[in-house]
Amino acid sequence: MHIRAEAIVLSTRNHGEHGAVARALTREHGVQPGYVRGGRSRRIRPVLQPANLVLGEWRARTGEQLAGLTVELVHSRAxxxxxxxxxxxxxxxxxxxxxxxxxxxxxxxxxxxxxxxxxxxxxxxxxxxxxxxxxxxxxxxxxxxxxxxxxxxxxxxxxxxxxxxxxxxxxxxxxxxxxxxxxxxxxxxxxxxxxxxxxxxxxxxxxxxxxxxxxxxxxxxxxxxxxxxxxxxxxxxxxxxxx
Missing domain, CATH: 1.20.1440.120 (Recombination protein O, C-terminal domain)
Known part of the structure; x- marks a missing residue:
């Protein structure tokens, strides 16, 4: 599975020591969850603020697997x-x-x-x-x-x-x-x-x-x-x- 799309961040929760699971709403693919490596870091955490618009890229080997997600900030409402x-x-x-x-x-x-x-x-x-x-x-x-x-x-x-x-x-x-x-x-x-x-x-x-x-x-x-x-x-x- 590979999706690349702009999305509105809806929620995030901590996962593991450094990561986070984010759920974001895309226009064409609906709500997509993904694991963000380093999502709790000072650099990425502000990007995952709910209501921010991001460019997300989700990758997973199967449809049942939680996708890895990388995010790039498009517009911040923080x-x-x-x-x-x-x-x-x-x-x-x-x-x-x-x-x-x-x-x-x-x-x-x-x-x-x-x-x-x-x-x-x-x-x-x-x-x-x-x-x-x-x-x-x-x-x-x-x-x-x-x-x-x-x-x-x-x-x-x-x-x-x-x-x-x-x-x-x-x-x-x-x-x-x-x-x-x-x-x-x-x-x-x-x-x-x-x-x-x-x-x-x-x-x-x-x-x-x-x-x-x-x-x-x-x-x-x-x-x-x-x-x-x-x-x-x-x-x-x-x-x-x-x-």
Whole structure:
């Protein structure tokens, strides 16, 4: 097996005295793990920072063997880890992909969504500029893994107008009229998720609540406690930042 591709580092763990095992997301080959010789060294460890973009080369004699991996830094986001809010966002975005995606299966749309989200976190002057992108990224993960929400028409009436809620059971949109009397049992559907554009903080938090419900129920079932802890820290910090 031989793969050479740009990849987003998702996670690393120490292996042996000097090495590390890194998992990185490529666009065409999905999540690829690899053993990095000297991965704990002062020279290579910063390259393996989650959220960095690297040029990776994986080599293995068989498909069952853990590949040896060499990495070359393409773009570093390590400086963002000095800022608590962007750091929490980067940690959650990469942790979600690491936990949710099976290895060696291509998910180009997730790669593109993650890349765009990381770029937004890096470029935006404040969290307002990237929090909506993070919610959209989570919905892309759900959709690509087969748990996409139907936000195009009302699951009750079939109509496309005044969609304001989502059924927490079916994941289908519900119109304002069909939701009458049941609003407390439904999840809010922020307009920006369907119409695009900018979003107020109330809508951003509603979108994050919406995606969290389905991520914890359908994707992170056995790993929800550990993985969602990073998300909880992020949302708590966002709430404190805008309070």
């Amino acid at each position: 400086a963002l880890f000095e800022e608590p809010l962007p750091a929490a966002a980067l940690q959650w975005a990469t942790a979600l992909a690491a936990a949710a995606l099976p290895e060696a299966q291509p998910y180009p749309h997730i790669f593109d969504a993650l890349s765009a989200t990381l770029d937004a976190i890096e470029a935006a002057p404040s969290a307002r500029g990237w929090a909506a992108a993070l919610a959209r990224y989570e919905l892309v993960v759900l959709a690509e893994l087969g748990f996409g929400l139907d936000l195009e028409r009302c699951v009750v009436t079939g109509e496309e107008d005044e969609l304001a809620f989502v059924s927490p059971r079916s994941g289908g949109a519900v119109s304002r009229g069909a939701a009458c009397g049941y609003e407390a049992k439904l999840l809010a559907l922020p307009p920006f998720l369907r119409e695009g554009g900018t979003a107020e903080w109330a809508d951003i938090f509603a979108a994050l609540k919406l995606s969290e419900h389905f991520l914890s129920r359908d994707v992170l079932v056995e790993r929800a406690t550990d993985t969602l802890a990073a998300r909880t820290r992020l949302v708590d910090r966002l709430r404190r930042a805008v309070a």
